[in-house]
Amino acid sequence: MLKIKDRKLFLIYILLIFTSLLIIPINLISAADLSASEYEINLNMDYPQEITSDPIEINRIFLEAENRSDHKNIYLESFTLNNSRGKEIPARYIKIETPHLQGKETLDNRTRYLIIKNNQEKSWFKIELIKEAAFLEPGEYTGIITIDDLDWEIKVTALIKPFVSFSISDNTFKFEITEPFERNFFITDDLYLIDVDSNHSNWEIQAELDEFTNEQGEKLNPEYLFYRLEAADRKIDINYLQKDQFSNFNENKMTIMINGSGYDQGLTGVRFGVDLARESTIVQPSGLYSGKIIFTLRTLDNNL
Amino acid sequence: MKNLILIILIFLTLILVLSGSIMALSQEKHLNMLIDISPYISLELGEDIDIDIDKPWQGGEIKESKSGLYLKTNTKVELSWETTVLSNAKTGRVLPLGIPVDFIERLVRGEKVEASEQAFGLNTFLVNKETEANNHNTQRKNSDSSRLDSSVREGNRLQSRQAYQLDPGVHNFDIIVQYYWASEGSWSQIVAGEYTGEIIYTVAAVEKEI
Numbered sequence: 001m002l003k004i005k006d007r008k009l010f011l012i013y014i015l016l017i018f019t020s021l022l023i024i025p026i027n028l029i030s031a032a033d034l035s036a037s038e039y040e041i042n043l044n045m046d047y048p049q050e051i052t053s054d055p056i057e058i059n060r061i062f063l064e065a066e067n068r069s070d071h072k073n074i075y076l077e078s079f080t081l082n083n084s085r086g087k088e089i090p091a092r093y094i095k096i097e098t099p100h101l102q103g104k105e106t107l108d109n110r111t112r113y114l115i116i117k118n119n120q121e122k123s124w125f126k127i128e129l130i131k132e133a134a135f136l137e138p139g140e141y142t143g144i145i146t147i148d149d150l151d152w153e154i155k156v157t158a159l160i161k162p163f164v165s166f167s168i169s170d171n172t173f174k175f176e177i178t179e180p181f182e183r184n185f186f187i188t189d190d191l192y193l194i195d196v197d198s199n200h201s202n203w204e205i206q207a208e209l210d211e212f213t214n215e216q217g218e219k220l221n222p223e224y225l226f227y228r229l230e231a232a233d234r235k236i237d238i239n240y241l242q243k244d245q246f247s248n249f250n251e252n253k254m255t256i257m258i259n260g261s262g263y264d265q266g267l268t269g270v271r272f273g274v275d276l277a278r279e280s281t282i283v284q285p286s287g288l289y290s291g292k293i294i295f296t297l298r299t300l301d302n303n304l
Numbered sequence: 305m306k307n308l309i310l311i312i313l314i315f316l317t318l319i320l321v322l323s324g325s326i327m328a329l330s331q332e333k334h335l336n337m338l339i340d341i342s343p344y345i346s347l348e349l350g351e352d353i354d355i356d357i358d359k360p361w362q363g364g365e366i367k368e369s370k371s372g373l374y375l376k377t378n379t380k381v382e383l384s385w386e387t388t389v390l391s392n393a394k395t396g397r398v399l400p401l402g403i404p405v406d407f408i409e410r411l412v413r414g415e416k417v418e419a420s421e422q423a424f425g426l427n428t429f430l431v432n433k434e435t436e437a438n439n440h441n442t443q444r445k446n447s448d449s450s451r452l453d454s455s456v457r458e459g460n461r462l463q464s465r466q467a468y469q470l471d472p473g474v475h476n477f478d479i480i481v482q483y484y485w486a487s488e489g490s491w492s493q494i495v496a497g498e499y500t501g502e503i504i505y506t507v508a509a510v511e512k513e514i
Contacts, residue, residue, distance in 0.1 A: 166331060174338040180378055181346045192335070212339060220339060274339060281474040286343040286378040293335040 039154045041127065041145075046161035048134040048197060052097075052126055056154070058115050058147060059122040067149040074116040074148045076125060078109045081141040081158050089141050089158060093133040097126040104128060115147060129158055135199045138162040164198035164260075166205065166297045175272060180286070184277035185243045191232055191269030194258060194295070201260025202300040207293050209249045214287030222249045222291075224284070226273035229258055231266040238271075246273045254296070343379035343509050350374075353481050360496075364487035366411050373430060373477040373505065375470070380510040382467035383452070387428070389460045390501035399499040401426050401456050408484050423494050427482040428462050428503070429453045432475060452477075461501075469510060479503070 043051045060068050076098075081089040094107040100114045100123075107127075116123045127145075138160050145154040169192060177186045194205065209222035226246035230236060249255050258267065276284050350372030357363075375383065390399040403425025410417050430452040454462045 166333065168333045168335060171334070172336045172338065174340060176340045176342070178342045180341050180344045181376060212337070225339075272337075276341070281476075283376065283378045283472050283474065284341060285472040286341045289339040289341065291337050291339070293337055295333045295335065297331040297333075299330070 039152055041154060041156045043127075043129050043156070043158045044161065045129055045134050045158065047163045047165065048131040050128055050131050052128040055124040055126050057122060057124045058150070060116060060120075062151060063149040064151055070149075071118045072148075073114055073118050074123075074150075075112040076115050076148075077146045078107060078111055078113070079143045079145050079156065080109070081143040081156060083137070083139045083141050087137060087139075087141075089129070089133060089136060093130050093136070095128040095130060097128070099123055127156065133158070134160060134163060135197075136160055138199050160199065162200045162202070162299070164196060164200065164203045164297060164299055166194060166196040166295070168295065169193040169195065173272075175274065177274065177276070180276055180284070184275060185226075186274045186276065187238045187241055188272045189238065191230060191271055193232055193269050195268070196260075196263055196297070198260065198263075201264050204256050204259040204298055204300060206254040206296045206298065207249065207257040208254050208296070209251070210292040210294070211251075212289040212291030214285070214289045216285070216287060218285045218287060218289075220274075220284060220289045220291070222251045224275045225249050226275065227257065228271050228273070229262060229267040230269045230271055232269040233266070236271075241271075241273075243273065243275060246271075248275075257295070341378065344377065345379070345381060345507050345509065346374075346376040347505065347507055348372075348374040349505075350479070353479075355481065355483055357485060360485060360494075362487065363485035366408060366482050366484050369481045369483070370478050371481075372433075373475075373479050375475040375477065375507065376473075377470065377475075377507070377509075378472045380472065381470050381507050382510055383430075383470055383505065383507050384464045384467040385430075385454070385503055385505045386457070386463040387461045387503050388501040390499040392495070392497040392499050395495065395497060397495055397497070397499075398460050399424065399494065401460055401462070403484055403486070405453075405455055408482055411484065412482065422486065424485045425483065426456075426462060427454070428479065430468075430477040430479050433478055467506075467508075 041053045041056065043053060045051050058074070060071075060074075063074070076096075078091075080091070081094070091107040091109050095104040096107050096113055097104045098113055098115055100117070104126075113125070115125055141158040141160065143156045145156055147154070173188075173192050175186075175188050180186075196203075196205070207227075209225060212220035212222070212225070214220075226243065226248045228241075228246045247255070257270065278284060353369050353371050355367075355369055375381075390401075391397065392399075400422070401424065402422025405425070405427045407417055408425050408427040432450040452464060452468045454464045457463045
């Protein structure tokens with residue numbers, strides 16, 4: 001018999017295990033056991049990676065009783081996967097593998113795939129979603145695989161989950177101002193690129209600035225640092241850019257720098273500007289100011 | 305208690321190990337940004353200073369002429385200046401600056417000073433316009449920290465008393481030239497004519513201490 005104290009610990013342990021299982025959505029790749037009465041293949045995709053089903057075994061004994069002894073070739077019909085709005089996963093994103101193919105082949109809607117040769121008793125097939133499928137509209141895509149004379153249909157469910165991830169082109173960005181009295185507002189020649197992989201636009205990237213200080217401890221207030229978003233593939237003559245075409249950062253405040261819909265329109269590059277105009281007799285001292293911009297990507301609606 | 309800590313540790317380990325498959329709801333990246341502002345000095349000079357002594361026999365008092373010096377710098381600098389000799393291009397004669405600076409300054413302060421045996425003297429100094437705006441020109445105190453003084457060198461030219469250190473900022477100076485000539489005595493030693501010279505400013509960035 002467990003003591004009361006041990007029992008409490010045991011309960012806590014069980015509770016923690018269950019909680020961890022609930023909050024950790026493990027990528028589930030499963031193929032149904034065809035010996036059961038209901039058969040389905042589930043492919044869950046929550047980031048760009050190829051997902052392959054387990055081998056689905058087909059045996060002549062699964063065929064309709066009157067056709068089992070025919071020993072003819074058994075084929076798998078090509079299939080489509082559609083969501084509730086009728087949107088289809090293009091066939092080029094689906095691959096099929098059987099022992100009779102040379103490796104994996106892209107699904108062709110006009111093809112019937114040989115599964116069991118006339119002299120075979122059993123065989124198998126796999127289906128795969130290539131990683132590019134993760135960029136399709138999130139949702140559940142279903143379809144039916146039919147195999148000649150098979151007693152049942154195989155339901156295929158591909159769940160494409162909303163995902164977003166981002167990377168930055170470089171961890172360090174240097175902005176040189178060689179003639180600080182030439183004008184008041186200085187603009188970077190180069191764009192800083194933010195690379196976002198996503199299958200939806202319900203996200204935003206916030207930016208927060210750490211204080212900029214130089215070697216002498218002098219500060220450059222974040223409010224003097226500006227930015228604007230630009231299409232990376234569009235050449236802009238920065239000589240025509242004005243300060244009022246930029247937005248500025250606020251000290252200790254998150255700034256929503258870019259969002260999914262803007263990014264979808266091609267605004268993927270950030271151009272920085274620094275305002276060196278100061279009041280009265282004050283100037284911004286020279287020096288190498290070092291600071292940090294913290295980009296935080298937030299998914300706005302996880303119930304997509 | 306130990307068991308509880310162990311369980312919590314197992315729980316945290318599970319989260320860490322399995323979190324690879326979680327698409328985090330928020331992701332964070334850090335960009336180190338460097339803004340390199342070069343040291344820069346901008347210097348603008350005012351108009352030429354003309355001193356016209358059309359009645360050399362009517363001396364005995366301090367007169368003043370001025371020009372400007374606009375200095376903008378984003379780094380610590382040292383400012384110094386010196387004049388060339390004032391010479392007559394036709395004759396090659398050099399204008400002697402025989403009257404010492406302190407003689408002129410004492411006169412400015414209203415002290416009684418015995419007549420100089422010398423004929424002519426100059427005193428030049430810089431004052432910051434912003435801090436000196438309310439002072440009457442000739443009443444400026446040479447103890448004022450905003451005033452950058454000079455002294456006579458070799459009896460014929462002026463040189464700043466030291467290299468003056470200035471902080472980053474905009475420095476809008478008046479350069480004041482106080483001049484005095486004796487109403488009597490040895491004035492006749494100086495041959496009439498036009499004497500010209502230059503004030504040469506030197507602004508040098510001060511090595512920053514890191």
